Amino acid sequence: MEQVKEEMVRRAIEIGIVKDPQWMERLDEPVPMWVLLEMVMRLHDVLNPPHKPFD
Template identity: 55%
Template sequence: MEAWKQELGRKALEAGIIKDPQWLDRLDEPMPLWVMLEMAFQLIEKLDPPTVSYD
């Protein structure tokens, strides 16, 4: 596997984007849609967190 893919996988693991270290050995395999959706929702929540009233 290419070094850039391994580095990308390591960064994703450290950032919590992927939680299972076994994915690092399978970076060339197709990813299930539910994984992509989960990552998209995590990104949305980080970029636009729910507003909290300070009242």
């Protein structure tokens, strides 16, 4: 489970959602809701691109 948390925080830092690299040391602390929502919205855009053709 720790690897999953580390991967999520690493990706959030890479794409610029999380600006503080010290989050890697605080994986079990709750994150702000805006961080979680931003990650969900970006994941949605990756999985369902807005300009993807239907056929």
